Amino acid sequence: METIAADLLVALASGTAGAAGQHAWTSLRDLVRRRTEPEPAPDAPEDIPSGEEEFAALDERAESVERARALARVLALRAAYDDAFRADLAAWRSAAEETVARTGEGDVHNRITGGTQGTVVMGRDFHGPITFNQP
Numbered sequence: 001m002e003t004i005a006a007d008l009l010v011a012l013a014s015g016t017a018g019a020a021g022q023h024a025w026t027s028l029r030d031l032v033r034r035r036t037e038p039e040p041a042p043d044a045p046e047d048i049p050s051g052e053e054e055f056a057a058l059d060e061r062a063e064s065v066e067r068a069r070a071l072a073r074v075l076a077l078r079a080a081y082d083d084a085f086r087a088d089l090a091a092w093r094s095a096a097e098e099t100v101a102r103t104g105e106g107d108v109h110n111r112i113t114g115g116t117q118g119t120v121v122m123g124r125d126f127h128g129p130i131t132f133n134q135p
Contacts, residue, residue, distance in 0.1 A: 003076045004093055006068035008100055013062035017100050024096040029055055031088055032075075044081035049074050 011017050012025040032051040054071040061067055079086035110122040119132055 004072045004089075006065050006072055008093075008096060009058060009068040009071055010063060010065060011100050012096060013058050013068070015062070020099045020102070021096075024092070024099050027092055028096070029059075031085075031092055041081040041083075048078055048081055051075055051078060 012021045012028070015022060017024070032055050035050070051071060051074040054067065054074045058064060058067040058071050075089060079089050112120060121130060
């Protein structure tokens with residue numbers, strides 16, 4: 001299985017993918033915590049990490065690309081020896097990539113030029129009404 005991109009994990013961990021991204025992040029946590037194979041594959045190395053430690057480390061410092069890479073490596077290792085985990089991880093990855101593609105990765109580039117401006121709102125992914133109180 002191809003390694004999950006570190007930038008996808010960072011986008012989900014840091015919350016830049018919005019509420020849907022947070023849901024995907026929670027789903028990954030649940031997947032990592034779940035043990036799917038009662039016995040490891042016969043050719044599996046001893047003590048394959050579950051990924052819980054790496055997940056917690058990235059959750060603690062969500063912007064860390066190095067921690068995201070460490071989690072991606074462990075997920076790929078675990079998927080290599082656990083068929084059920086590999087299938088579930090592939091399904092999770094597909095949904096997560098779609099979520100990030102739909103919401104973007106968090107970059108906002110706003111530019112105002114010219115003279116005096118009235119009320120200006122800058123942001124990304126607004127949900128719900130925006131109200132301005134006029135003096």
